[in-house]
Amino acid sequence: MHNSMQYPLTGIFPTLIDNLSEGIVYQNVSGEIIYANPAASKILKLTYDQLLGKTSVDSSWKTIREDYTAFPGIEHPAMLALKTGEVQKDIIMGITGITDNITWIKINSRPIVGENKTVEGVITSFAEITREINAVENLKKLQQNQDAILSNIQEGLCLLDKEYTVIIINNSAKNIYKKIFNHSLQSGEYLIKFFPPERHDFIRSNFERAFNGEFVEYEVMYKVEPDDIWLNVFLNPVFDATGKVIYVSVAINDITKRKYAETALLNSENRFRETLLQLGDNAWEHNFIKGVTTFSTGIEELVGYNGEKDLNRQKAWLDSIHEEDLWLVSGLTADYLSGKISSHSLEYRLKYKDGSIKWILDRGIVIERDANGKPVRAIGTRSDISERKRIEQEIIENERKFRGIFDSTFQFMGLMSVEGILLEANQTAVNFFNIPREEVIGMNFIDSKWFSEKTRNKAKTAVNKAAKGETVNFELELTLLDGRELVIDFSIRPIFDTSGKVILLIPEGRDMTEKIKMEKEIERQRLNRQREILNAGIEGQEKQRKEVSRELHDNINQILATIKVYLQLANENESLRYSLIQKSYENVSHAIEEVRKLSKTLAPPTLDNETLVEAIDQMTKDMALSMLFEISFNHKRLREELLNNAQKMTIYRIIQEQLVNIIKYSKAKKIDIMLSTAKNEVNLKIADNGIGFDSSLRTTGTGIRNMMNRVESHNGKFNITTSPGSGCCLEVSLPLTKI
Structure with a gap:
């Protein structure tokens, strides 16, 4: 005093x-x-x-x-x-x-x-409300940091409730969905309504699995203009403190290229509402001798009995305490009298007549004791802290939502100071590097054990650039503690405060090791395929040269030799001269025809001046005249104008090659050729009624291999169906890519 x-x-x-x-x-x-x-x-x-x-x-x-x-x-x-x-x-x-x-x-x-x-x-x-003011500022900063992190995540992320309502969505997810739906998806919208009806059952079944606690991953393709989009989708259930699934985190990654090549801090208590009596504070005084508590004005409003006359304030207060919190206050008086406590500070709930809940901070202290030290009077205040509790719950909920997304990304990422100290790491990073989270937090990123001296200098340079406001992308070769040698695609992004100062860094990484291995393997197979095609082409040329040589020697050379003999006899024998010259003329004509046939087997000159159909028709007629079998050629469903020249030549050569094979080996009497276009491809079918063969025992010869290589060069499909005694059927389809 x-x-x-x-x-x-x-x-x-x-x-x-x-x-x-x-x-x-x-x-x-x-x-x-x-x-x-x-x-x-x-x-x-x-x-x-x-x-x-x-x-x-x-x-x-x-x-x-x-x-x-x-x-x-x-x-x-x-x-x-x-x-x-x-x-x-x-x-x-x-x-x-x-x-x-x-x-x-x-x-x-x-x-x-x-x-x-x-x-x-x-x-x-x-x-004093310093803690409340600071808590609000911290909440704003936390939300800004969370927004900044989500905005900088390259993986598409969104959070959905059981009604498919979008709770949170980052910019990457908005961009992906805009490509698919031509609509920028926003929080509060119903995601499922943007999908076509035929996809609803599939989406619902996967989300039901996720809401049952299952982690779901699938790949899906969407047809959009100008190119189709492939997505990798990961559904990650988000649990509350009781283990109940309350949200599903959706991580989406655009994997189109890969497909074509093979995601407030706790507030303190509120101030007293009003000062004692004059300022309407909810103060109280308890007399331990009389067992009576006296309340100041304002208690009626606090317990929801405002305006009622002759209100028993002490009874109204006790009746308003939530039944689950009565144990907190039931032993207070006994604890004071026993000397166990001399002051208290409790938080509990009041339950209004309408069922609504209000949180109260109840504080008190002994101000008078008797000669034996026993408490006589205590005073205190009761304040409404519902708003503080709401903010606390909001912070917890925001943290749960953020953690659900942060830990469910496919890429490993964290939060780092501008000096390179790791402040946070998601579960993906912890699992990948196989290091407990408590050892990761506080670790200097640059001094990590898996960095070699070369990669450490590269990482240090990247951190320094990011600390100056630059987004840095780079690849690192790491050797982990378990001996794994990896190639990581790293990026470090800066986070700025409102003044433009860099306050935090976001490191992100993706394991590119398997992708690089796959790309190398694809390149190796591509080179091998090119070598096979080249070798097959050389073999075909050698075979063709031998056939031309044989034909020139065995046929045309003999005809010319005969002509030479006739001309010599004509020169010596005048009486036979006319008939011998006539026979020489006939043989010259025959030689010319043989040369024409031979040149036609080397290249189809009619394709330059005639259509593919006309060239094939001429080839089949020529073969039918010289061989004892029947050939039918059906081209009614062919739109030849859709084929480019390379495709026409390939089809012509395949027909030519297969007819030669049939003549040599099949003993067939009838051959059916069908050529047609359907949808986006051209289809060829050649069937015969010959003796066939066992495809499981017979190796692929040069002729068949040539045909297969020709088809593969157009990214087409090649198939032969045959068995002993059942003839043979060759089927080819080429995608239409007219140029």
């Missing part, structure tokens, strides 16, 4: 005010402080003597408003209350001290009016 103070209040209230946790000051009509309770000295960080005589306009005060602008002393709540005679309520003020740390307070000032209705002074109560 401060003896120099002349209290404007009497009775038990001076003692009660001195024991409040809220600051109380009394200023006279000149604005000078003539009383301050201990809480005021503690909050303002000034002694009682330093406070006495001070006014709001004292130059030593350094005060700011909630928006950090200057707060002049003449505009302080107490000065305005003295000047206007009006109550100033819930004014936020920041006070800077020697260390430049800001103490935030919420102020209520009420003028004291004398009997002549003039203002004689002002009483001001204030509660």
